[in-house]
Amino acid sequence: MSDASSSDPGQGGSSIDGPSLEVSDDEDMGVAKQIVNTMVAKGVKVLALDFDRTIVTVHTHGFWRQGTPKLVEHVRPCFKHLIEAALAWKMHVCVVTYSMQPQLIHDILKSILQKGEAQKILIRANSKDWLQSSGLDSGIAYGKQQHIAWIVTELYKTFHVIIRPEEIILMDDDDENVTTARNFGHQAYQVPEDVTLKSIQSFVEAMQIKVSSPEVTEPPPGAAL
Numbered sequence: 001m002s003d004a005s006s007s008d009p010g011q012g013g014s015s016i017d018g019p020s021l022e023v024s025d026d027e028d029m030g031v032a033k034q035i036v037n038t039m040v041a042k043g044v045k046v047l048a049l050d051f052d053r054t055i056v057t058v059h060t061h062g063f064w065r066q067g068t069p070k071l072v073e074h075v076r077p078c079f080k081h082l083i084e085a086a087l088a089w090k091m092h093v094c095v096v097t098y099s100m101q102p103q104l105i106h107d108i109l110k111s112i113l114q115k116g117e118a119q120k121i122l123i124r125a126n127s128k129d130w131l132q133s134s135g136l137d138s139g140i141a142y143g144k145q146q147h148i149a150w151i152v153t154e155l156y157k158t159f160h161v162i163i164r165p166e167e168i169i170l171m172d173d174d175d176e177n178v179t180t181a182r183n184f185g186h187q188a189y190q191v192p193e194d195v196t197l198k199s200i201q202s203f204v205e206a207m208q209i210k211v212s213s214p215e216v217t218e219p220p221p222g223a224a225l
Helices: 013-041 051-055 068-072 077-088 102-112 128-134 145-159 175-183 197-206
Strands: 046-049 092-096 122-124 168-172 187-190
Touching: 013 077, 013 197, 046 051, 046 077, 046 145, 068 102, 077 092, 077 197, 092 145, 102 122, 122 145, 128 145, 145 168, 145 175, 168 175, 175 187, 187 197
Parallel strands: 046 092, 046 168, 092 122, 168 187
Antiparallel strands: none
């Protein structure tokens, strides 16, 4: 928290703190752009992010009641920058979460991103109607796979493109979700509590992804979309 002297122009506080923060933000955005460039070079087309303990540092348990402004305080700057950089590169960004509050998540994204950018992000949360239609209410689950499958279907409906498993990267704090994603052919990064853009960058640089087959513009025969 700033004291009176740091905000007093006569003390020089703002002339030091302001530019320093601005430079730091520019540097972080530069790292985020490098991460996205590397992902694109390795064939990644979809950035799938968990919400609780990933985009935000806390777990909302799907019943956050303290309002959007309070939750915005818990947004991790590294994911804000990563989302911004991915959207700027026209990468498909989505949120895959067990939360039952998709509107809250949209409001958070709307609060931290430039106008209109939040609308570009698909959110697959555990709404009651979707839980029933997907069979998740039966207790059978495969990590975030049903969520990702829904995202892939929506992307096909909207853009008429098929996304292959290796073209998706999931970032999630849950080790089971990460393991399941890898078993299904996705890249997956387990988000540590002390995650930074540098730690994400190290993971992405070490990824081994090769997409050599040509672009598919039509679904294969019998594909359920």
